[in-house]
Amino acid sequence: MYQRREITTQERLQQEQYCQRVRALIAHRPHYALVDTYGCQQNESDSEILRGWLVQCGYELTGSEEKADLIAVNTCAVREHAEKRVLGNVGALAHNKAKNPELLVCVGGCMTQQETMRERIRRSYRVVDLVFGPHELWQFPQLLLETMERRGRRGAKSRLIAAAPSEGVVAEGLPRQRDNQVKAWLSIMNGCDNFCSYCIVPYVRGRERSRRPEDVLAEARELIRLGYKDITLLGQNVNSYGKGLEEDTDFPALLAALDAIPGDYVLRFMTSHPKDATEKLFRVMAESEHCAHHIHLPLQSGSDRILRQMNRRYDRAGYLEKVAAARAAMPDLVLTTDIIVGFPGETEADFADTLSLVEQVGYDAMFTFIYSPRTGTPAAAMPDPVSRAEKQVWFDRLVQTANRISAEKHAAYVGRTVRVLVDGATGQEPYDLSSRTKGGRLVHLAGDPALVGQFLDVKITDSTTWALYGQIE
Ligand code: SF4
Structure with a gap:
């Protein structure tokens, strides 16, 4: 227990x-x-x-x-x-x-x-x-x-x-040696209660437990005071933040409270479980000053049958409704996802459902994986008749589709002026700076390394599947 x-x-x-x-x-x-x-x-x-x-x-x-x-x-x-x-x-x-x-x-x-x-x-x-x-x-x-x-x-x-099972631990005030002066992780919770059938995380990270809002807020204030410009809130499922706390709170409330901290910074979060992403969250994001209009919403499969096998607890129609609601609230939303290809028992028809959903949604970027069994999870014991070679063919088709859509999305930025945060000096001529749009798109720039940590307006001059290229205005 x-x-x-x-x-x-x-x-x-x-x-x-x-x-x-x-x-x-x-x-x-x-x-x-x-x-x-x-x-x-x-x-x-x-x-x-x-x-x-x-x-x-x-x-x-x-x-x-x-x-x-x-x-x-x-x-x-x-x-x-x-x-x-x-x-x-x-x-x-x-x-x-x-x-x-x-x-x-x-x-x-x-x-x-x-x-x-x-x-x-x-x-x-x-x-x-x-x-x-x-x-x-x-x-x-x-x-x-x-x-x-x-x-x-x-x-x-x-x-x-050691490694004794003691899964309910919440520890505050531990020392931390951050390895970046612009971007910071801010863990808001740990563990997961979802037991997706392919995933080992709930068995190794334990049950969901949230940090108290005042502790998260204090750490965020300190990060902003220290000059961090890009703060990513972390949790296996940030959308269920607050469960089990004495305070009556939830993730949108935490996000709104964080957004109220004054300063020039961007707030991001990951990861969101689609079943727990709410219109309240989309509204708070839309109204927020600091929150990136970016959601990473892992789809995993576009087939209702496979989603049930995965124990994801949403279906295709429900997922599409959430995407529509998020886009209605934030027309400039950047949407990214994870997809598993070749889950045990997946058929050509299931894969076609995934492909059609991907086309319908039009993700800005996708992280695609061929299913690999994890000993100790229910999916590892499911019959898996499809050969690796066949899965690879599906995977390649999905990657081709994902790349085409990403390239189209990126091409639409060319000619526009966007605000970016310069987050690193690559030392690689001619684009020796890397930066990100608020939606998390990578923009390569030429400029002085002293610009790292600054927000700049940049005109997008070129694009590829993976990145944008720009000129400082
Ligand atoms: S896939 Fe994500 S939501 Fe599902 S059990 Fe693993 S960590 Fe939890």
Whole structure:
């Protein structure tokens, strides 16, 4: 049974004391740490906390495996082939350890929340010193200290395999080392209650729990004060924000409260489950000063039969109604989506339904995947008679359609003047700046790197399937 477990200030302060003890152990010379992140934005956000802890523990951050005294791998469990890649990379760290026996290898993230995976690491990846789960991020300093103290012991006692199931954790005030000065992640909730039949997330990230609105607002105010210009609210399903909180609130209310913070910034969010996207949300977005008119609304399939098999809890007609309502509220809406091709039992007719819906909606961009089974999910046990080769043919047709539509959408920008936020210097002539429209479209520009972090009016001069090209006005 899920129980919300709020980490107390005292518990957090105790972790800072563990940081002091780790600091003392490594004080004799500079120590370097590298954090390697796989998977989604939530994981990138978690890695910022991991780096925050490591800095508090006295480590300097590095991008070099050779230089690192500690390598932390923040893993993703969404796709099986990604897990294999992670394990391959972790196994290869044995070479680094042979050269530097003091190297500490820590593996965290969603993969470790699966018991079979922990066992596999325990048995076959002796290079790993510490395994910790996503729910234990708040107590990483304690786990790290214990791992250090275990070194030199014999056999199983020399390593720490944690990742205990404690899925209701909500932790505030953790240190964070952000890796960008313009864009910031702002996690508003964790976990998922939806149990889509192909997805492992609810099993590894636990049940949905929201941060309190006052904590989210305080973090947003601080980000704006620090000069961040592009803030993305994160959650597996942001549209069900607020469930289980004492306060009577919801995602549109949170968005409206965030929008009221003064400043020149853009608010984005991801991801939205279509079943929970409401007209109230579209209205708040339309009326908001800061919110990007962009929704990432994962469709997954255009076939009602497959949507039922996926346990998505909306149908084609309902999805199209939401799209129409969102576009009525925001005529300039940028709409993006995710689609899975070749779900177990999918037929040519089901795929044709997906293709026709894609044509009907006309997405600005699509993220397309061939279904890959996840052990432990209901879909992995469903009969799947269609060959990989056939799925690949469907996939290629879908990608062709997606690319054609994206190219058409992008071409329609040419000649227009749009406001963009310059978010990076690429160093690649002639377009040495990257920027985004409020709707999230990538615009390449020529200009001074000092413009990074500024909003500019830009005339769009050219376009491709993937990006726009512009001139500063
Ligand atoms: S909404 Fe569905 S796909 Fe998204 S995280 Fe939850 S279970 Fe997974």
